[in-house]
Amino acid sequence: MSLPHAILTALLERPSSGLELTRRFDRSIGYFWSATHQQIYRELGKLEADGQIRALASAQPTRGQKKSYEVLPAGRAELARWTAAAQDPKPHRDALLLRLRAAAVVGTEGLEADLRRHLALHRRQLAEYEDIERRDFPPGKDSPEDRLRHLVLRAGIDLETFWTGWLTRAVEEVAAMPDRSAG
Amino acid sequence: MSLPHAILTALLERPSSGLELTRRFDRSIGYFWSATHQQIYRELGKLEADGQIRALASAQPTRGQKKSYEVLPAGRAELARWTAAAQDPKPHRDALLLRLRAAAVVGTEGLEADLRRHLALHRRQLAEYEDIERRDFPPGKDSPEDRLRHLVLRAGIDLETFWTGWLTRAVEEVAAMPDRSAG
């Protein structure tokens, strides 16, 4: 139940059309809450019907026309409520860890190549986060809003740092193993 | 599409009934691939219909009777295929990071208490992982299977270590902030 709140947050940061939101969910906010354009359009419809957002005056309602939304007071209130509410962490699902555990019983054949590929992806993501940090959070800027957003970015950087380190060790271990296909 | 593979892995580690699998998905394998008993029973039915697993001879098919399953060669082959196949990482969804980003626009009121609660949960999980490490991976044991499973556990330990550290900083920052409810 967090997609509407991700959208409300994005719209409060800047009123946007569906496609603009889609673009922002491919970077920025999408780094920790991804969504496709189909999810976004569906949810925008619900939020508008619910009185939490509205289309900006300039927007045409016809198909193929850009339509921008802004958050109404009811939407802001709902987001504040949700942000403050206690929530249990969702259980994890990590296919790569599962595959390593599977490899312990069926063998590691073919695994190393994909571990290397994941390592490269995480390195790239880490580099991108570090670019964003240099660009958006130079030393000195520290309004409360910036401190919070920087904290979120630090989580991303530290997580990618962990994954690159862990995958490096994993590749070494798997490479050093006898290459059987049964356990 | 990983639940069947999680189940195949668990069944290869040890043939089990639905309830036993459910228990193991509450610890062990469930730490990185959670599943409820409804998912498990549904999937066991599919895997059996598909010829990847079968009920052990001793098992009665009546309701309320324990029924254990073992993996057939077709199931092992499918698991090996899946383990070796290239897979893109799934996009992340982390509600807590989203809430911090939301707090940057609607204020941090009420957030600190839940951050502290999450910190406590992660500390507990970290302690549990460390217990498992002491119990199951004493220095010296290092068959290939153990090394892989230990690697998976290390990922869990390092991730929880990251979260406890990050949440500690987050609590400090949020506590130090002026407690407004708009941004």
Place this chain on the structure above:
DNA sequence: ACGACCATGTAAACAGTTACATGATTTA
């Protein structure tokens, strides 16, 4: 006028969650 792309949308399939139902076994 045609192709490429922009922008919004529909539909169906798939995965995961929540609520409830049912029979069997154990324990007070």
Place this chain on the structure above:
DNA sequence: TAAATCATGTAACTGTTTACATGGTCGT
């Protein structure tokens, strides 16, 4: 013999993904 718990299951719902459809705009 009643209540609690074990064990398996059904059904309905919510959320996510994938494939496709439709109209508008821009460049050639």
